[in-house]
Amino acid sequence: MNTPNQTLQSRDSEDPEVVIVDVRDPDDTLPRPPGDVLPGVRTVDLNLRILDENDRRAERNRRRLAQLGIRALNFVSSPGAGKTTLLQKTLALLPPDLRAAVLVGDLETANDARRLRRPGVPVAQITTGGACHLDASMVSRAMDAVPLAGVRLLFIENVGNLVCPASFDLGENRRVTLVSCTEGEDKPLKYPPMFSSAHAVLLTKIDVAEAMEFDRGLALENIRRAAPQAEVFEVSAKTGEGMDAWLAYLQGAS
Amino acid sequence: MHEAGIAEAALEQAAEQARRAGATRIHRIVLRVGTLSGIEAGALDFALQLLLPGGPAEGAEIEIESVPAVARCSSCSSDYTPENGLLFECPRCGALGAALLRGRELELARLELS
Numbered sequence: 001m002n003t004p005n006q007t008l009q010s011r012d013s014e015d016p017e018v019v020i021v022d023v024r025d026p027d028d029t030l031p032r033p034p035g036d037v038l039p040g041v042r043t044v045d046l047n048l049r050i051l052d053e054n055d056r057r058a059e060r061n062r063r064r065l066a067q068l069g070i071r072a073l074n075f076v077s078s079p080g081a082g083k084t085t086l087l088q089k090t091l092a093l094l095p096p097d098l099r100a101a102v103l104v105g106d107l108e109t110a111n112d113a114r115r116l117r118r119p120g121v122p123v124a125q126i127t128t129g130g131a132c133h134l135d136a137s138m139v140s141r142a143m144d145a146v147p148l149a150g151v152r153l154l155f156i157e158n159v160g161n162l163v164c165p166a167s168f169d170l171g172e173n174r175r176v177t178l179v180s181c182t183e184g185e186d187k188p189l190k191y192p193p194m195f196s197s198a199h200a201v202l203l204t205k206i207d208v209a210e211a212m213e214f215d216r217g218l219a220l221e222n223i224r225r226a227a228p229q230a231e232v233f234e235v236s237a238k239t240g241e242g243m244d245a246w247l248a249y250l251q252g253a254s
Numbered sequence: 255m256h257e258a259g260i261a262e263a264a265l266e267q268a269a270e271q272a273r274r275a276g277a278t279r280i281h282r283i284v285l286r287v288g289t290l291s292g293i294e295a296g297a298l299d300f301a302l303q304l305l306l307p308g309g310p311a312e313g314a315e316i317e318i319e320s321v322p323a324v325a326r327c328s329s330c331s332s333d334y335t336p337e338n339g340l341l342f343e344c345p346r347c348g349a350l351g352a353a354l355l356r357g358r359e360l361e362l363a364r365l366e367l368s
Contacts, residue, residue, distance in 0.1 A: 041281050041368045046271055048362045050264045050285070132256050164256045166292040167360065193292040196342070196354060228328075228342045228350040 054168055057136035061143070061171025065154065070101075071254050072154040074134075074170050076194055077178035078187075079160030082204040082237060084112045086178065087155055089237035091118050093247055098254055099150050103142045104157040105134040112157065122146035133164040136171055152254050166193040174199040174253055177227070181209040185219040188226035195226035200233065200249060207236040260293055260360065261301035267362050269310050277367035280311035288321040288359035295320060323357030 012018035049055060065072050075083045087102060094100055101122040104112045113125035124142045126134060139156060148154075156172060158165045177198035179187045182205055188195045195201060201223050209216050216234065223232055231249060235242035264285060272280050283302070287293050295318045302316050325342050326333050329349035336342050342352040 041366050043364055043366050044271065044275055045364045046362050047286075047364075048267060048271070050260060050267060050360045050362055052267070053263070131259075163292055167256070167260075193290045193358075196290055197358075224350055225343060228352060 051167065051169075054136050057140060058169035058171040061136055061140050062173070064140075064143070065171060065173075068148055068151070070148060070151055070154050071174070072156060072170070072172040073174045073176050073250075073253065074156045074158055074165075074172035075176050075178065076158045076162070076165045076198075077160060077180075078162040078183065078191075081160070081178040081180040081183065083157050083160070083178055084115055085237045086202065086204060086235065087116055087157060089240070089243065090155070090247070090250070091116065091121055093240075093243060094153075094250070098152055098251065100153040100155055101146050101148060101151045102155045102157065103139060103146070105138070105159045107131070107159065116157075122148070122151070128159060132159060132161050133168050134158050134170060135168045139170045153250060162187070162191040162194050166197055176200045176202060177230070178202045178204050179219070179223070180205040181212055181214040181216070181219070185215050186222055188219075188222045192226050195223065195230070198227050198230045201227050201230045202246065203232070203234045205236060205238070206234050206241060207239045257293060257297040258301040258305075261298055261305055264362055265302065265305055265309065265311060268365055271362070271365060272310055272367050275365075275367055278310065279368050280314045280365055281368065282315045282317065282366035283311060284317045284319065284363040284365070286319045286321055286359045286361040286363045288323065288357040290323050290354065290357035291360045293360060319363060321356055321359045324355045325352035325357075326355055327352050 010020045012020055077083055091100060099120065102116050103124050103126055104116060105126040105128055106112055107128055107130055110125040113123045116123050124146045126138050126142050156170055175198050177194050179201065181203065203219060220232065233242055233246045233249065235246050268280055268283050287295055287298065299316055299318060306312055306314060322335050324333055325336050327344035327347060327349055328351035330344060330347040332344065332346045333355065334345050343350055344352065
C-alpha cells in the first residue's frame with residue numbers, strides 16, 4: 001500500500017497550477033519476498049465473491065419479485081439530484097393500471113416517505129442509521145413491511161450517494177442513475193461505477209439548465225461515454241418536460 | 255466509503271474458509287478488486303489492518319490485486335481497456351457501446367493457511 005512518501009504527485013497537463021495527488025495504488029500487487037513460505041502453510045485458491053451473501057439475498061429478492069409479477073427499479077444519485085421529486089411526479093403521472101410501491105432509504109428521518117405518500121401507493125422508509133447504501137437484506141425486510149399484492153412496479157430510492165450503492169445488488173431489474181443540471185457536466189466521468197452499471201440515466205432539473213449555465217450537450221456526451229449501455233432521458237419533474245418518454249420507459253419495463 | 259463493511263465481510267469469509275479447510279491460522283489473504291468495483295484498495299487495506307488483531311488472521315499479510323476494466327466493443331467485438339478505466343470508446347472502430355467483461359471484481363482470491 002502507499003505510504004505518504006510514495007504518493008504520486010504531478011501537475012495537470014491542462015493547467016500546471018493544479019497539483020494532482022494520486023492516492024490510488026500504482027501497483028496493488030506487492031511482489032512477494034522469495035522463500036517466505038513457512039513449512040505446513042498451504043495455499044487455497046478460492047475466487048469467492050466477497051459480497052456473496054448480499055448477492056444471494058439479492059437473487060432471492062429477484063425471484064420473489066418475479067413471482068409477484070413486480071419489476072423493481074433502483075434509483076441512485078448523489079444527495080439532492082432529485083430522486084424523491086422525480087418519484088413524486090412519476091407516481092402522479094403513472095396510469096392507474098400500473099400500480100407502484102416505494103421503498104426509500106435514508107440515514108435518518110422519514111421525510112421522504114412522507115413526501116411520497118399517495119393514496120394506493122404503499123411506501124416504506126428504510127432508515128439505515130448511518131449506512132451509506134441499501135443492501136439486499138434491508139430491501140427484503142422492507143418488502144415484508146408493505147402490501148405488494150397488485151403492485152407492478154417497485155421503486156427503490158437508494159441512499160443519496162454516488163459511490164457505495166454501486167456495489168450492492170438489491171435484486172432490482174433496472175438500475176436508474178440520476179444526475180442533475182445543478183451538478184457538474186463531468187459527474188459521469190468522476191463517478192464511473194454508478195454510470196457504467198446503469199440501465200437508464202436521467203438528466204434531471206433541465207428546467208434550470210440555462211440559468212445554471214449548464215452545458216447539456218457536454219453532459220449528454222459524458223453520460224454516453226461513461227454509460228454507453230444506458231438509455232438516457234432528459235427530464236424536469238417540475239415542468240413535466242421529458243416525462244412522457246420516461247413514463248413510456250417505465251411502461252416498457254413493467 | 256463502505257470499505258470497513260467489505261473488510262469485515264472478507265475476513266468473515268476468510269475465517270469460514272479456513273475453518274472448513276481445518277486450518278487454525280491465516281498467513282496471507284489475497285483479494286481481487288476491480289477498478290470499477292467502487293472500492294478503493296488503500297482504504298480497504300486500512301480497514302483490514304484494523305480488523306486483523308484478535309482473529310485467526312492476526313499478523314496475516316494482505317495482498318490486493320487490482321483488476322483493470324476490460325470492455326468488449328459491441329460494434330467490432332474487440333476487447334480493450336477503457337481509457338482511464340471508464341471511457342467506453344473503442345480504440346479500433348471508435349464505437350461507444352461496450353459490454354464490461356472485467357473490472358467489477360470484489361473477490362477473495364486465495365488464502366495461505368496452516
